[in-house]
Amino acid sequence: MKRSKLALYLIPPLFLALVAVGALFWQWQSAGRRGLPEVSVTLEDSALLQHGGSWEVPLLGGLLTRRLEGDYPALGLTIPVDGAQPSLAVSPKDASLTRVLLTEQGGGAVLYDGDAAGFSAFSFAExxxxxxxxxxxxxxxxQGAGEFYFDAALEVALPRPDPSFTLSASDLLQGDLIAVTAENLPDGVVPTGQSELGYVRFSPTGEAGCYVALVPVGYARAAAQYTIEVTAGGETVSLPVTVSENAFExxxxxxxxxxxxxxxxxxAANWEFHITVVPLYDTANDELYTGSAFLQPVEGRISTPYGVLRYVNGxxxxxRHGGIDIAAALGTPVLCPxxxxxxxxxxxxxxxxxxxxEHGGGLKSYFYHMDSLDVSTGDRVAQGDKLGEVGTTGYSAGPHLHYEVKIGRERVSPWPLFDGSSSIFAAAG
Ligand SMILES: [Zn+2]
Structure with a gap:
């Protein structure tokens, strides 16, 4: 065979190869020019940040593929979320969500890991x-196929239900203590209150938008209807309570x-008490006692009960006796209630x-006539700590502990606190 004839046979395949190389080059270039298609994911109306993506374009009818990787800035994004069930959407229409992963910030627990349909039923609990x-x-x-990755930090603040104001009890006896709870208040709104019953001072419970006030029903309060008015965010609600007579000896x-x-x-003795103890009647701190029943500070015979009408020396x-007198031997330990x-x-x-x-919110215990003191002003004490010993100092006819519980200037009965029956223990906080 002559060389020229051989060359003639080679022309068609060479030509085809040339065409294929040309087509490949053109397809390769145009895939690169087109780049990755735009895909976006939104949560409610906020776009998530795209942090990854790859796109594979078939070349020469699928004989080869060109893989394109997206280049994304290392930005962070925080989206505020104020609905319990935010909806996720992807565009364009022919794109689909393949996986949704929700975790607590900082590598915490996985709250959701699944498909988009399942996520539409997910709701934030807190x-x-x-x-x-x-x-x-x-x-x-x-034209190609690919996968895309998005992320965002979410700052979830769920809508609060309407503010509510509740009493721990509304049928009361003289000497009772009630808790008024305000819940779901907007941030920054601190409730105020007033009542013919006396002191109404709210302390935050630590839960967002939640406050509690302890309101006393003094022993001398007439049996009647009363109201506790609470004002919060420009709105005032009136909470009625009924006080019934308690039997006092x-x-x-x-x-x-x-x-x-x-x-x-x-x-002189009265003046000293007046300038030392009386100013404390109206003080309060916000560290609310959140335990259950009070501990009776001394066990013993109750020589003078709470609320008694007492005729002294004829x-x-x-x-009126606003506390309880517990008769006990000199030196008996007095425990922190x-x-x-x-x-x-x-x-x-x-x-x-x-x-x-002070037990928080203005609720105070007063101890009189003690023989010795084991604590000093400013000390923090826990239930059961020894505060000192029973004595007969001051206005006292014999060894006993005078113990009383006050809110503001009103003295309340310690018994519902000792036996845990006081409704304040069931209230929020
Ligand atoms: Zn007494």
Whole structure:
């Protein structure tokens, strides 16, 4: 065969090869020019950040593929979410979501890992910081197919239900204590309250938008209807309560004139008490006692009950006894009834060795006539701690502990606190 004839046979395949190389080059170039198709994912109306993507374009009818990788900036994005069930959407229409992964921010628990249909039924249970990752796929046959990756941090603040105001009880006895709870208040709104019953001061419970106030029903409050008015965010609600009579005993008491003269009848003793203890009536801190029943600080015979009408040394005008007197031997330990802060510990002519203990929200325990004190003003004490010992200092006729519970200037019965039956223990906080 002549060389020229051989060359003639080679022309068609060479030509085809040339065409194929040309087509490949052209297809390769145009795939690169077109780049990755645009795919976007939105949560509600906010676009997630695209953080990855690859696109494979078939060349020469699928004999070869060109793989393109997206180049994405390492940005971070936080999307505020205020609905429990935010909806995810992908565009264009022929793209689909293949996987949704939701975790707690900072590598926390996985809350959802699945497909987009399942995610549409997911709802956030609580406010917080979350991390959302989404994968999407797009298949355009001969034009290519690929996968795309998106993410965003989510700051979830769920809509709060309407504010609500509730009482722990509305049928009360003289001497009771009630909790008023305000819930679901908008951020920054602190409720205020007022009542003929006395002190209404709200403390935050620690839960968002939630406050509680303890309101006293003093022993001398007439049996009648009362209201507690709560104002929050420009709105005032009126909460009615009914106070019924409590049965209080009548007692005769004798105390030596000498003791009386040094204490209740002494102007100096009264003045000292007035400038030391009385200013504490209206103080409060926000560290609410959240435990259950109070511990009775001393066990013993109740020599003078709460609320008693007491005629001293034959007087015709009774005085009221706002606490309980627990008779016990000199030196009996006095235990802390509930966690709190010692607002005052010291000796006063009228009340002897005295402790005033704040349990939060203005709820206070007062201890009088003690023999010795184991705590100092400013101490933090826990339920069961020894505060000192039973004595007979100040206006006292014999060894006993005078214990009383006050909110503001009103004295309430300690018994529902001791036996846990007080409705305040069932209230929020
Ligand atoms: Zn007493």
């Amino acid at each position: 406010d917080g910081d979350y991390y959302l990752e989404v994968w999407a796929a797009l298949d355009r046959g001969g 009548v007692q005769q008491m004798t105390i030596s004139e000498e003791v009386a003269d040094q204490t209740v009848n002494s102007q 007087s015709t005008v009774p005085e 509930a966690d709190g802060v010692v607002e005052y510990a010291g000796y006063l002519q009228l009340s002897g060795n005295t402790i005033v203990l």
